[in-house]
Amino acid sequence: MTSRLACVDVPALPLQLLLRHHPDWHGLPVAVVDADKPQGLIGWVNGKARDAGVLPGMRYGAALALARDLRAAPVGAAAIAAGVEELTVQLRLWSPGVEPCADEPGVFWVDASGLQVVFPSLDAWADDIRAALALLPYRAAVVVGFSRFGSYALAKALHGRRATVLADHAREDALVQRVPLSLIGLPTKTRDALQQLGVRHVGDFRRLPAAGILRRFGPEAHRLHRFASGDLYQPLQPSLPTEPIRLELALDYREEDLTRLAFVIKQLVDQLLARLAQQGEALHELIVTLGLDDGTSRETAIRPAEPTLVSPPLIELVRLRMEALKLTQPVISVTVLAHGLPATQEQLQLFAEAPRRDRAAANRAFARLRATFGDDCVVRAVPQDRHLPEASFGWEPLAKLPAAQPRTVAQGPLIRRILAKPVLLPPNPRHDP
Numbered sequence: 001m002t003s004r005l006a007c008v009d010v011p012a013l014p015l016q017l018l019l020r021h022h023p024d025w026h027g028l029p030v031a032v033v034d035a036d037k038p039q040g041l042i043g044w045v046n047g048k049a050r051d052a053g054v055l056p057g058m059r060y061g062a063a064l065a066l067a068r069d070l071r072a073a074p075v076g077a078a079a080i081a082a083g084v085e086e087l088t089v090q091l092r093l094w095s096p097g098v099e100p101c102a103d104e105p106g107v108f109w110v111d112a113s114g115l116q117v118v119f120p121s122l123d124a125w126a127d128d129i130r131a132a133l134a135l136l137p138y139r140a141a142v143v144v145g146f147s148r149f150g151s152y153a154l155a156k157a158l159h160g161r162r163a164t165v166l167a168d169h170a171r172e173d174a175l176v177q178r179v180p181l182s183l184i185g186l187p188t189k190t191r192d193a194l195q196q197l198g199v200r201h202v203g204d205f206r207r208l209p210a211a212g213i214l215r216r217f218g219p220e221a222h223r224l225h226r227f228a229s230g231d232l233y234q235p236l237q238p239s240l241p242t243e244p245i246r247l248e249l250a251l252d253y254r255e256e257d258l259t260r261l262a263f264v265i266k267q268l269v270d271q272l273l274a275r276l277a278q279q280g281e282a283l284h285e286l287i288v289t290l291g292l293d294d295g296t297s298r299e300t301a302i303r304p305a306e307p308t309l310v311s312p313p314l315i316e317l318v319r320l321r322m323e324a325l326k327l328t329q330p331v332i333s334v335t336v337l338a339h340g341l342p343a344t345q346e347q348l349q350l351f352a353e354a355p356r357r358d359r360a361a362a363n364r365a366f367a368r369l370r371a372t373f374g375d376d377c378v379v380r381a382v383p384q385d386r387h388l389p390e391a392s393f394g395w396e397p398l399a400k401l402p403a404a405q406p407r408t409v410a411q412g413p414l415i416r417r418i419l420a421k422p423v424l425l426p427p428n429p430r431h432d433p
Contacts, residue, residue: 004122007107007152008110010138013106014043028048028069031045031060041059042063042072087108090133090136091110096111097236098239127142143158150173154166177202178202181200206229237422245338247268255331255332261322277343282343284307287338287339289337291332307341307347309343381395382395
């Protein structure tokens with residue numbers, strides 16, 4: 001059976017996410033900017049804004065001079081990652097092999113091999129995918145082809161309008177030849193230079209010599225030329241679904257005070273955040289399930305304003321939710337489940353650098369102990385130069401908890417890392433001995 005590969009293109013994903021967040025902006029010129037200020041650069045625009053002369057790359061202030069009713073806002077990396085994850089989860093309902101494009105959010109390659117046995121036809125399968133994404137809602141194009149680049153280029157040419165299934169390799173290759181270069185991700189300067197040479201379509205681009213592309217336009221254009229020509233083979237690398245982290249605690253008593261219960265949940269949440277940080281993720285949604293004394297359970301979902309690894313704001317949301325619950329039975333067990341999204345580098349650094357101990361709280365506790373049991377009740381062990389093990393240490397009073405003094409490592413140890421997803425190595429130089 002011939003292997004089939006589909007490309008699902010959700011064009012201008014950040015713009016679609018912005019319109020989902022602001023449904024009242026439909027029918028108005030809308031743009032996505034990198035910063036909400038006059039000097040912010042425009043990245044994506046809708047049809048109304050383009051008709052008014054607003055184009056990607058313009059400054060927000062200049063665009064307002066062309067379209068006074070322009071609506072614009074930034075879309076953060078976390079929101080884009082959440083959108084990609086949502087689409088990936090949805091596409092896995094139609095095929096287990098789904099690979100999101102790392103360089104272009106909104107592009108997905110889906111393994112369509114063997115699905116003719118499960119679905120009436122590949123045409124029905126592609127139409128069902130578009131219909132399912134439209135309910136979220138996302139506008140998407142689906143192309144079922146044979147090659148990675150062919151399905152990608154034809155999906156970009158459809159601009160999210162429909163789904164199509166190609167009958168054979170020859171048909172795919174003939175259609176790809178006529179796809180404009182402006183749709184396949186070439187840098188703007190390279191595309192303009194090629195257009196001056198009369199190279200406007202993929203077919204013209206393919207016929208150029210690879211060595212000349214590398215010499216005149218650089219490695220990025222050369223890699224895209226190899227990709228379009230079929231010389232750069234890239235097997236499908238589907239992303240594996242990550243299981244949500246789940247922790248459960250059986251209480252030793254029947255808890256009826258929801259305020260005390262919030263502190264129990266805090267211990268589990270701190271463990272969840274630590275495990276998410278180890279996976280390079282931030283908490284997107286927290287699901288708390290309370291097991292009641294009569295055998296029933298109450299489940300509630302808590303979602304912060306944005307994916308986070310910071311505990312106090314999350315615990316505040318948990319406390320507010322606990323106060324709003326009305327339980328008829330005592331709680332005997334607590335289960336927390338965390339859904340994560342890729343965390344930013346800043347979030348991971350802040351989580352790693354945040355101190356786990358509150359020295360001021362420890363010193364206050366020491367003061368209470370000394371007031372209750374005397375000045376000699378808070379001590380610490382110090383080494384002694386003695387032969388016998390039981391005499392090799394002594395005790396001295398501890399006035400305050402000292403700050404941690406970790407050793408500075410000049411050169412870290414080498415670590416062999418095993419990647420869950422293979423990383424393509426760069427090609428060897430042409431004249432490598």
